[in-house]
Amino acid sequence: MVFAKTQPNLKLSGERFSVVYNILGDSKEQIMDRAQEVCLEQTVELPLSLVPEGVLRDEVVGQIEDVDYSSAEGRATVKINYPVETTGTGLTQFLNVVFGNTSMQPGIQVVSLHLPDSMLATYPGPRFGTAGLREIMGVKERPLIGTALKPMGVPPEDLAEFVYQMALGGLDFIKDDHGLANQIFHPFEERVERCVEAVDRANRETGRKCMYVPNVTAPIDEIRDRALFAKQAGADGLEVSFGLTGMDAIRLLAQDDDLQLPVISHPALSGSFVTSPTNGISHRVLYGQLMRLAGADGVIFVSYGGRFAYSEEQCQGALQGCREPMGHLKPILPLPGGGMTLERLPELRSFYGRDVIFLVAGGLYSPSPDLLANAKLFAKMVVEADSAVMEQA
């Protein structure tokens, strides 16, 4: 064997993290074969016959920890663990070990991540989280009221006027639509300055705190500059589409002590990971656990029942990932959006609970031509929907 004599010249810590995969197969035997392939593919990337005995085979290669065939015929959930040393340091190589080459296998899906505390400790995680965001907005318990600033193409002064009216109407949170980048229609710097001025003016009038969060998704060597500009201009947070920039851009922004701003992730271009029922990454992992490892304080995802096709089960998964215990990593706020209407708020309140920012955009612009009145209506309906649920409880 080519590699017969080679071995790591060090002792591994023995600490391992686990990934639960959903694996399809025609038989239990085939599922186990596929699971064994994952153990190899995600580490040494060699057939077992070429992996030398000793530490490489016994420790570096992934190990099947548990198999559960009970969910349905032709599939199993398989828990595989890997030594923490395989991930080096950092999110990029962690993602690689979790799903790098296996992303190219049909019928294999990442269901959940399980990291030992020693490994979680290496990720600073969200700086603000749910409690921090609530503190900024000054809203202790009720669900939060948010929107996306649209549409692409209109002048910055008009966008700023929309911000003013919506903040005045009672919204807690306004973020750039993810399509507002640095186009000539509304150059980034002018847009941010005008919108910050508008939200500040409204906040002075209301005595409340509505956040304005610009989109800093950009070429990777410009992201930090845009974020610093936003910070200096007085913006209240930073939105980034990790599918466009790479997930590590969230970490870059979240950990930056010169910024110290909440980071809100947007799902643009991440859809192909969650759209196939049999390949990809679960909502719980993609829009929950990984966002918290990266350091997002809020995560936008598409709600069930809107103009996209995700299920209630998938959205529950995102909630779980945002809220479940993960060592020292703070819980973060889910921001469901994507075709939600005001009429659905009672139902959405029941489903998403209180720690949520309802992201309603098209549905906020539709009821009347008066944006201020629409914002007031939205704010009133969220409060009413919340009261109704609380009274029932």
Next chain:
Amino acid sequence: MVFAKTQPNLKLSGERFSVVYNILGDSKEQIMDRAQEVCLEQTVELPLSLVPEGVLRDEVVGQIEDVDYSSAEGRATVKINYPVETTGTGLTQFLNVVFGNTSMQPGIQVVSLHLPDSMLATYPGPRFGTAGLREIMGVKERPLIGTALKPMGVPPEDLAEFVYQMALGGLDFIKDDHGLANQIFHPFEERVERCVEAVDRANRETGRKCMYVPNVTAPIDEIRDRALFAKQAGADGLEVSFGLTGMDAIRLLAQDDDLQLPVISHPALSGSFVTSPTNGISHRVLYGQLMRLAGADGVIFVSYGGRFAYSEEQCQGALQGCREPMGHLKPILPLPGGGMTLERLPELRSFYGRDVIFLVAGGLYSPSPDLLANAKLFAKMVVEADSAVMEQA
């Protein structure tokens, strides 16, 4: 209407780029409805009823240019064009307009991109391309012989010895396995220095030029430092897994005049875009057109017939995207890999043609315990497979 009076305060250029989508639907009417949704979703992200008449509705919103129902029942290819101004400048927002939110729609797939020359001119593209890589390796016409350096976990001195033997045996191209990051097993800097020394030593003995290309996939604020270290150490190129770092990392490396090194892209974590038959991005676009826009000189993808499940048609798509005319953007080298064996080289040569680097790793390590002999065998078989095809022609 809320937005009745707002309009861009400038005149658009009229230049538009097109995206061909494959769209599933129960009827022609439904497919057209879905196509119209894409036009809105990828730009103003509002229902048509909320888009004011004038430039916004007439120019900013995407426009259906062509519909072809002929491919199969229940689907159509739909060509949609967008104003170049929507993409601002840069790859991240271009990706956003092409497929950002629509990535979350099942049954919609990006098939091909069509950019006007004025827009292509804003992308520097590959610095070396096929011709430049051939010039570095000193191989004018025959297919190139490459491998991935493995496995994760072995000491740098052993990896360097593998490099030495494989270069001595006649390989043209050796790249780090994408799983070699900066782990304690083989820290990046020590690994690169040792492997560069080994490949240089072999090259002095053979009088030929085998490239050694380290993996610089890393946290996004460390990528450039690793690349600069690799450059200074004498490495011949840079490998980056764009699924882990974001695609813009390729552009960052390719355009850097302090580096001026070939960039080779790896498909780790990109699989979910190409694994569903009905959602995602075609091989032609993901592993061809987009790689050239980003500036990769070579693109690794998984070949049909190996341990992954991609089809010949998909691999032909990747070849097309690497080689088809795209304004001033150079053609680039495909590097098919992923479970190819030496026995298949005659077939693979017929399929992939001459402008290709055959990436054989497990298949190179298997024939005997003697890596030098295996490398010689691999090199001999590629040359023989090439001669056989050329004689038939």
